[in-house]
Amino acid sequence: MWLAVNTVDFYNAISVLYGTLAEFCTERNCEVMSAGSKYEYLWADGVKYKKPVRLSAPEYVDKLFDWIEDQIDDPSVFPGQFGEPFPPNFMEVVRTIFKRLFRVYAHIYHSHFKQVCSLGEEAHLNTCFKHFIFFVRHFDLVEEKELAPLSELIEQFLAGKMNSIR
Numbered sequence: 001m002w003l004a005v006n007t008v009d010f011y012n013a014i015s016v017l018y019g020t021l022a023e024f025c026t027e028r029n030c031e032v033m034s035a036g037s038k039y040e041y042l043w044a045d046g047v048k049y050k051k052p053v054r055l056s057a058p059e060y061v062d063k064l065f066d067w068i069e070d071q072i073d074d075p076s077v078f079p080g081q082f083g084e085p086f087p088p089n090f091m092e093v094v095r096t097i098f099k100r101l102f103r104v105y106a107h108i109y110h111s112h113f114k115q116v117c118s119l120g121e122e123a124h125l126n127t128c129f130k131h132f133i134f135f136v137r138h139f140d141l142v143e144e145k146e147l148a149p150l151s152e153l154i155e156q157f158l159a160g161k162m163n164s165i166r
Contacts, residue, residue: 003094004078004086006135011068011097013128014104017121018061021108024115030057035106035149057107064100071097098141105129106149130157 018025033041033055042052043060045067055063071077077093079086108116108125116122133154136142147154 001082003090003139007078007094007097008072010101010132010135011065011072013132014101015065017125017128018104018108020119020121021112021115022058024112025058025061025107027056027058030107030111033057033060033103033107034110035103036110039106039149041103041107057111061104061107064104068097068100095141098136099143099146101132102136102142102146102150105132109150109153126157129153133157 033043034057035041040054041060043049043055043063044052045063049063071093075084076087077090109129113122116125129150133147136147137158
């Protein structure tokens with residue numbers, strides 16, 4: 001239950017943050033979903049997109065958010081009643097959600113941090129991401145290799161140097 005509630009909360013937080021950047025994250029400005037030049041993310045949902053495909057960042061994020069909402073709204077994945085059992089693949093679904101939400105953070109930091117700062121949102125972004133990382137680490141939700149695009153930032157957060165990041 002704890003993981004389910006927090007998964008929804010983390011999704012809501014990143015969707016609000018990303019929403020403030022929608023005018024900057026366009027198909028023209030972000031032709032591919034990436035985190036810098038070394039990391040490119042392909043989309044596959046196993047249903048409509050069985051094979052991974054290259055999408056623009058806004059298209060990737062839109063499909064991701066729709067997919068997450070489908071998971072959250074599906075009572076066979078996220079039971080709606082207290083006491084109902086979670087399915088055997090619940091942890092797998094949650095790990096996939098967190099891995100993909102991390103990609104949105106990585107894209108924001110690599111491609112839109114200047115806009116975040118110009119909007120005065122950097123403290124909020126950093127706080128949300130730090131909370132996200134501590135939660136991910138505590139529950140072992142994302143493999144270390146997936147965190148590589150923001151490894152330096154994560155190390156600063158873990159070392160307690162959050163106030164020096166701007």
